[in-house]
Amino acid sequence: MNAECLLKHYEKIADAPAAIGCLRGFILDLAVRGKLVSQDPNDEPASTLLKQIATEKARLVKAGDIRKFVEPISIPSEEHPFELPRNWQWARLGDLLTKLTDGTHHSPPNGPTGDFKYVTAKNIKNDGVLLDDITYVSREVHEEIFARCNPEKGDILYIKDGATTGVVTVNDLDEPFSMLSSVALLKLPTCLLNRLVLLFLRSPFFYDQMRGFMKGAAITRVTLKRMGPALFPIPPLAEQRRIVNKVDELMGLCDRLEAAHIGREAVRDRLAAASLVRLNATDPQTFQADAHFTLGALSALTTRPDQIKALRQTILNLAVRGKLVPQAGDEPASKLLKRIAEEIAAYAKAHRLGQSHAKLIVDDDLPFATPNGWEWTRLCALFKAITDGDHQPPPKADKGVAFLTIGNVTTGRLDFTGCRLVPKTYFKTLPPYRTPAKGDILYTVVGATYGRPALVETDRAFCVQRHIAILKPVEAMSLRFLMVLLASPLIYDQATRSTTGTAQPTIALRPLRNFLAPVPPLPEQHRIAAKVDELMALCDRLEASLTASAGTRRRLLDALLAEALTPADAGELEAAE
Structure with a gap:
């Protein structure tokens, strides 16, 4: 076994996926091949x-x-x-x-x-x-x-x-x-x-x-x-004893390496969590410094792609709290809400819809204070309609219009692969507010994957099952900000509290329409959406870098382990790096 080469590259492979498990298997592989201890001709x-x-x-x-x-x-x-x-x-x-x-x-x-x-x-x-x-x-x-x-x-x-x-x-x-x-x-x-x-x-x-x-x-x-x-x-029997002793010794080393790895990961997790907590409970006077520190240190504190999920949620949380971009004296959201109300009323009249009556908002209900110029409202005051798919099982067809179920939208994007079809005649009987159109937002309301928004970005005609809510945004709001809002922990936490049922959690439309929502001035909505896009792109790059690094470490580990069984050229190890 080329121990020197392994030790030389140890820091690069220590965090490879399942590195310790690979080392354990490698030790046993050497043992069964007679390569772990020396042979004694006198045995x-x-x-x-x-x-x-x-x-x-x-x-x-x-x-x-x-x-x-x-x-x-x-x-x-x-x-x-x-x-x-x-x-x-x-x-x-x-x-x-x-x-x-x-x-x-x-x-x-x-x-x-x-x-x-x-x-x-x-x-x-x-x-x-x-x-x-x-x-x-x-x-x-x-x-x-x-x-x-x-x-x-x-x-x-x-x-x-x-x-x-x-x-x-x-x-x-x-x-x-x-x-x-x-x-x-x-x-x-x-x-x-x-x-x-x-x-x-x-x-x-x-x-x-x-x-x-x-x-x-x-x-x-x-x-x-x-x-x-x-x-x-x-x-030979004597070598059996030597092999057992050597395996025990090396497995003990693996135990120590594994404990050290777990310790390092625990420290990183605590530091990353502490940094995100500082952002989520920001002091206005220290926020910029906290944000600069967290974003600067995060690449050193994260070693796994799954750790990026917490950062994404923090970004969304800061966005809806008004902590992500500075305020700029824009027209207050109160005036914006008046224009939105007029747009919703006009839509309801045109489609003969009864308007949703939002529950009264009292200060004790508010989860946090918003910046000056923001307003609290209910989701139903931001959308022309919040409804869902047809409650009756639709007829099936070999040709016709796509019918999407929750499985087609849970990734946050519409996936028409393998979807069911319904007859065009059935589709034409659906009212416009029950047929999604480009620019609408779908929101899952049933099952383990509830609370996931998906933006409709296609002109293709389709309809959805009742387990998917259809939210038709007003023109006066930033669509990108509404997506940020619906994906935020603020809305998801309300969704979780509102679910009924255990085996099949369900969000009814009435509580969904009454979720609390903070509304910034329209120009600030656009600035928030742009900043979120920028930071999410940073998360994407960091996630891709971690995935690539993990792949490189794994290839290097495989090359080092394989070298002990079939000696490799130095160039192969360099290529693995």
Whole structure:
């Protein structure tokens, strides 16, 4: 292993995605290939171990402890996955074991009390058998299962069914217990170290073999018939001990590296959170300095793209609080609201709509103070109409007009891919205020993805399901500011408080129309929207940079690890950077 090269580039790879997990797998990969510790020519070769295993199995057959076994057939060189050290030997897993079986294939009656513990896949963990939520079976049931599958302390337990297939542990329980068939039991001869076999079973080499054997659709599984013929490299007994000791030493180093990484991430998260808190609770006198510090330091405090989400929310929060751009003595929003009211009244008259009656606003309802010249109002006072799609299931058609559901708008953009179609005749029966048009805003009001706005930027005719609200903006407001407002934590928090239902959260139109909304003067709306666009573009660049950096670190890590198995040219490492 080229430790010097790895250490030289460590700082560049330490924050690579799953870096420590890759290192752990790499250590095990080196171990199974005989590249982790030096070979000693004086060690008794593995071929002698295979003879000892055969002798021990013959003795167990004679004693009636195991069934008669078939003498192993040597594995031809063309089947060898890779070359082993001279004194190692390739074998089949089943030929090495004195027993390979699994638990009961019929789930027996079990409960919180009983005579013997009943172990399933959920109890098998890397560090032993977890007894949390353990259930029990009767003595009669246990004796029937244990007659075929008799786990003892020191045996190996391997999950072979389901999503956790490949998790393997050494049985650390002293008492007998019963098992379900999702767990395989591997009993070893005395001349094989169970810790060595455990580590090799955890290696990428063995796991890849098992993944290739997996069958099933709903629940993937590995059968015992597949496990038995799996290829397994066997080192001399003395080297087995050296390998186990070296792996333990290196895994301890990985533990320390992982703890240090978690500590660094926690510190970064706290610093980034503290910086954003300073912005969200801004002191007008220190805001500019706080903002300058946060935006300047954020690239050093963020290492993951997901951390940018908090910054985006902070930007939107500052925007609707009047903290993002300076005020400039513009015409007050009170005059703007009068013009908006006239526009809404004219629309309602033209389309024979009843106007929404906004709830009275009292000072105790206001979540924060707004700058001079701003006004508080309700959403219904900013839109000509706030409605939703047809409440009756629409007819289907092979050709016609697009019908969008929540899944088509949750990304914040309209996606017509694979959408349903409705007949044109049906579409024409919908009133104009229930058919979205370019410049309208859609807002999800049902399900886990509620509270997401999407701007209609197409001239294409379409309609929507009732789970999507249609907001028709007035001409007198900045459309971009309205999008900022609807995407802000202020509106989302009100949406969350207004939802009804648990399995299917729903925002009714009446509370939606009455969400509180701060209104700045129109010129300031345009300045706010421009600043938000500028800062969101900064977030996009930072996010892209983090994604690219993570990819570079991962490629460099892969190159460094691969070099230890197949020596690479220095130029390949430079290219990875």
